[in-house]
Structures are given as structure tokens and as C-alpha cells.
Amino acid sequence: MALIDIENLEVTFSGGGRHVRALTGVSLAVEEEDSFGIVGESGSGKSTVLRALCGLTPVTAGRISIDGKPVPSPRDQAFYRRVQMVFQDPYASLHPRHTIDRVLSEPLVIHGLDHVEKRVEQALEDVGLGAGFRFRYPHQLSGGQRQRVAIARALILEPKIILLDEPTSALDASIQAEVLNLLDRLRAQRGLTYILVSHDLAVVSHMCDRLVVMQSGEVVEELTREALQAHETTQTYTRNLLTASAGFTRSPARPR
Amino acid sequence: MSTPVSRQSLGDWLTSEQPVSRSQARLGQIWRTWKLFSGNRLGMVGLGIVVLLVLVAIFANVMAPYDPLLGGDLRTERLLPPSWEHLMGTDDLARDIFSRVVHGARLTLLVVALVAIIATPIGLLVGTVSGYFGGWVDTVLMRITDIFLAFPRLILALAFVAALGPGIENAIIAIAITSWPPYARLARAETLTIRNAEHIDAIRLQGASSPRIIWGHVVPLCLSSVIIRVTLDMAGIILTAAGLGFLGLGAQPPQPEWGAMIAGGRRFIIDYWWVATMPGIAIFAVSLGFNLLGDGLRDVLDPKAGK
């Protein structure tokens, strides 16, 4: 049985008399300790899947279960101990007036965990920042360092499932490599399950064993990493994405 | 002594990029804000005026050469022009105007402080709750706010004072009741942009309750713009208080309230200009001070002014 099971998930946003169907029947199954990728372009609904999963976006229809049990709505405290998320924009995901110390200790206080001091220092150590960063404000950190803090925050409750929403798309290439390596290492060390959402095929292919390609609220194709690397796709859309990801090609009709 | 203590100046300690304790981080943040603010000359002038007002209010007993309520000899000391003996002259009851203005600072400060203490929290609370929850909570709270906003402030204050009876306390209550709606509007608008921020989503995913999110995460971000607005409104509040005093609905004689003093002096304004002018200058200076301070604070605190 899969750890995370999503069946026929539908999400409709309504406002001003208009209804926008963001997800139209998405089904996914993610195994324990798997790293699962969702690739798509803007408006494909890839981030909506994550937000619906963790309860930030209300679900119109469909079922989400973890370990065979449907998740409660609204989500309970136990859910937040198991599932955490890392957001796209490290500049927006940290409160500008809170020190790193407050960011990391608040979840511990909410859940009544002990050894707050030790856990905060350990969490900073784990993401390669060290205790010297503890009392800084976000504006004193670079983008990469902020994203490390965001990862530390997601890990501090020791969850098993981490949802990653474009965790490196706001970072420079060299910083992206560092953050991806960190995520890779943490998953191996702690047996985490990842769902990684990205528009970048290369990032998903690097990080994930299995992936789905999404387009306008639907899953177009499900692939393994090997199939992606061998370009074994059945869908034109996936093939277009693959070609576009390789960079610019002068069309043969217009030779230089 | 040869203890290897690395000597650090206080400034270095405060601006350290690697604070070692919570308090150092907080003090450092305050220090940085102060550095920014102190570079703003007009803001500093405003701060100076406000600090002066506070000092005058505290030391009114020491500063005032005469009793503010008891006049001198009605035959010889009425309506004397400014002189070394009476810096601002005397009024029609032979009271020293300078002493009255100095004691009036207490009343003005009382009005300002009480209105700020009553109106700011109400506005913040209504605005953030309404913006954060949205839906029917928002509709109900905002319609109530609209009702208060629909009346001109002075008219509504007049109505309240008329109902509660004249007096400085009732004037303060009336002003406070009429001044929170703009803060609620402002806090709501700020909350609407903040509540969709990723850091609010993040804390929600940590399992934080709504009161915790509003108090710990939304309010601190709304606070600076509300404080700016309150400071800028102070001039208006002082003027409203003075206006109520002028109309005889605020402070009652013989209290040395600046507005009431102007009202008292207006009968002699042609022949004895100083009686109405001196408290007028005080009102003007303090209003200007609060406005300059508010502008200065906006330059420093408003995140939209650019970092």
C-alpha cells in the first residue's frame, strides 16, 4: 500500500461568479521513502496538488489518504508532525521581523516539545548553518541561507513526508546545487519521503525516482527516471518539454 | 591586566552580524532602526518637539512660575502684554498664560496618550481579525467600521459628548471612539496582503492556531504602518480636542486646556492678541511635531518605501 494516496483530486477556485478548475481528477500514489516529482508549466496545477494535500487549498472532490487513512479536514496536529512543506521563495517564506531562533522554536512550542534550545541548534547544524546564525534576522541572510533555514524549519518537527514546492527556482545555479545536495543527503539520512514540484525537468530528474508530468490540471504521463533519461515518452507534450529543456535549437528550416 | 578580552565598542556589538543572544539581536535591530531614523533631520525635529512636550508635562510644576488656576490682582494684573515677568502675558482673570500653557501640556499629552492607547488596539484587532478570517466576519466588522466612518469625526464626537456630558474624560472617549475606524481599515488592508504570504502558510502548516498567527505574525507586520498613521493623526486628535474645548464641550474652565484658552481669549483678540495666540502657537507646534515625527517614522518603518 502506498504511503500517500491521492485519488481523483479535484480543486475548483470560485470567485466573482467564475469557476476555475485548477485540478481535474488527479491521482497519485507515492511509496514510503520515495522521491516523487511533479513537473509542469505555470498553470498546470502542480503546486495546487501540494497545497491541497497539506490543507492550504480546499478540495472540491476526491480523496487524500496517508497510510491508508483519509486525512482529516481541517488537518490535525498529528498531520503537521508527519507532513511539512518547503516553499518556493525564500524571501517570502520567512517572517521578516522574526529571528531564525524564533522561526525554528515556534513549531516546537506549538507542539509542546522539550529541549527547544538543543533542537534548534541541532537543526541549524543539520542544514549546514551552525549556531552562529541562530539570532540573525532573515535580511541578514542570503537566498541560499534562507532556504536552508526553511528546510530546517520543515525538519524540526521530525516529519516523514516533505513537500517541496520549487525549492530552488529562486536561487542561483551554484546555490541550487548546494541545496539539492542537502535535500538529497537529508533524505538518505532520515528516510524521508519527498514530493518535489518543479518546472525544471533536470532538477526533477536529478532528485526523483518517479515523476508525473502535469498540464492544465491533469496528469499527462507518469514516468520513471530511467524512462525520462532514455526519452521514452508516449506524450507529445512531454517530448516538447524535453526538447525545450535542452536549450535553444536553431530550427533546421532556417540555417545560419 | 592581561585578560584576552577582545574589546568591542558598543556600536560594533549592536551591529554585529552574528548576535549571540536574543536580546543582542533585538537591541541590534532597534539600533539599526534608530540609526536610520536619526539620519532624518525633520523627523528628529518632530521627535524633539514631542520629547519637549513630554518633559514640559512632567515638570510643569517646576517650570510654571505661577499657579495656572489662581489669578493675580484683578485690578493691576489683567491682560498684561508679554514681559519678563509674564513671558506670554496674562489673561482676563489675571492668570499667567505661560503657566497655563505649560500645565496645558499635561492635558494635551493625556488626550494624545489615552486616545492612542484606546484607539490603536481596537483598530488593530478589528482590522487584523477581519482581514485574516475574511468571509462573514469581515463583512460584519467592516460594516460596523463603515458606520463609524460615515460620520465626520468632530460631529460624532460632539454627539457623544452631548450625550455623556461635557468634560475632558468624555472628550477623550469620544475622540477614541471616532478615531479607530481608519486604523481598522489600514490594518485590514495590510492583513489582506500578508495573509497570503508564504510565511503565513508556513506557520499555518506548523499547526499554529489563528490567534497565535494573528498576534505573533500578522500584527507585528501591520503595527508599523498603524503607528505611522496614529502619529500622523495625533495632530488631528489634538485639534479635535482643542476644538471640543473651544466649543466648551471638552475641558471645563478653569482647566488650562489650550482649545478652551483660545475660546476664552477670542473676545479680546483685537486688543489683546496674546491671550488667544499663545495657546494657538502651542497647538501649532505640537501638531507640527507629531506630523514631522510621523513622516520620519514612515521613511524608516514603511516597508513599501523601499529597503
Next chain:
Amino acid sequence: MSQLLTVENLRIAFPSRKGPVEVVRGVSFSLGRERLGIVGESGSGKSQTGRAILGLTPVSGTATAERLEFDGINLRNASPRQWRKLRGARMSMVMQDPKFSLNPVMTVGRQLMEAVKLHGGKTEARDKSLAMLEAVQIRDPERVMAAYPHELSGGMGQRAMIAMMLITEPDLLIADEPTSALDVTVQIEVLRILDRLVTERGMGLVFISHDLRLVATFCDRVLVMYAGRVVEELDARHMDQASHPYTRGLLNCLPTISGDTRPLPVLARDDAWLE
């Protein structure tokens, strides 16, 4: 080949609490009718370099250069009047986000026609605008003409923006991350339009981007910038022959679809690169 643009020893400094800080420190290059890529990470000074060429350095900063020449015109002491005649008409700039570059309360058509009228005849402004929108692969130009910027999708908006910048047929286009906000598939289409303008009209293009792989496949020549300096100039076809450790590090640290290096090689910065 005649040089369209010559930049020699460009320096841009901004004031800070600790005295002026140079964000561009002696950049020199020349451009013919070709695609020149400027690549660098955030803070490398690539965008400021592009802005300085158009005289758009923010007021707080100061840009100096030993030579800054566009088609024989000395830009260093150009008057505001000369700048107005050059900008838009002969040199243009495409920015990253069309939402901030188009006027939100004017229809796209009006903005396009205004650009034509400012620099040419009034009569055929409309026809020319329609033709330009078609040229940037907008399938329904009439509808886009009547639309306000917020009614267009990101890709459409960016194409409308490019159309506006190109309608005056400039000789030089500075494109600052023109496709970074777009999806990959749209990105390639936009690049194709720029590519055609260079090859068919002989426009000079400065393409500023953080995406080394994209620049390598699209441009003819690539300048790699680091901390305000050009650390390496390369022929785009021979990116694999990069000799500077920074360029190599940048190339290596990108994950690839086919590659399976784990962990990814990390760029180790060297203070010597700052010199």
C-alpha cells in the same frame, strides 16, 4: 565587421554606508550585429551593465567609462535630447517582467501605436502595430491590440513587450532576462523571434541571463561575469573549453536530465577571482 557598440572600462558605483561600492568594475566589450550573451549570478553586475548602455543607471549610482560608443555616437556625454532620440528608436530594452514594463491603464494597441508615432509617421501606425504583433507570433493581433496588459498571459505579455520594443526597428536590443519568467516551451518561441531579428534584420543583441545553458545554445559569444568583472569571454560553441574555474564550476553544478552525478559538484568560490 563594423562595431555597433563599444564599451571600454565601464564602472558603476553605488553609495553605501561604508563608502561607494562598485558593482561593475571595468567591463569592456564590443558588439557587432550578433548575439552576445552576458551570464552571471545575482549580484554579478550583469543587469547594471545592460542598463548603463542605455543610460538607465539608477540616479543614486554613477556610471563611468573610458569609451561608450554606439554606432559612432559618443554616449558618454550625450544630452537628454540625444538620449530621447536614441532610446526606443535605435536602441531598446526588454525587461524580465512585462507586467512592470507595460502601462497597465492603456491598451497594448495604444502603447504600440504611441511608440510608432513618437518615432515616425502617424498614418500607418495601426497597420505597422498589427504587423509587428504578427511578427512576434501572436495569432490574434486584433484582440491583443484591444487588450490591457493584465488580460494577457505571461508569454503573450512578454511578446507584446518585445513587439513594442522592436516596432521602431532598433539597431541594438538589450534583453535583460527576457524569458526567465516564462515557461520553457514559450521561452524557446520568444528566443526564436529574437533570433530571426538578428539574422534577418541585422540587429545587435545583448542577451543578459543567469542561465548558462540557455545562453550557450542561443548566443554567438558569451561573457561570463563575476563580482562586477568579466572573468571569461567564450565562443558559445566551445563552452566545454572554458578555462576559468568559475565558468567551469557553473557549468558543472547544473543538474542534467541524462547525468547522474550525486552529489552535484559544488562551486567553490575563490577570492582570487575578485582580482
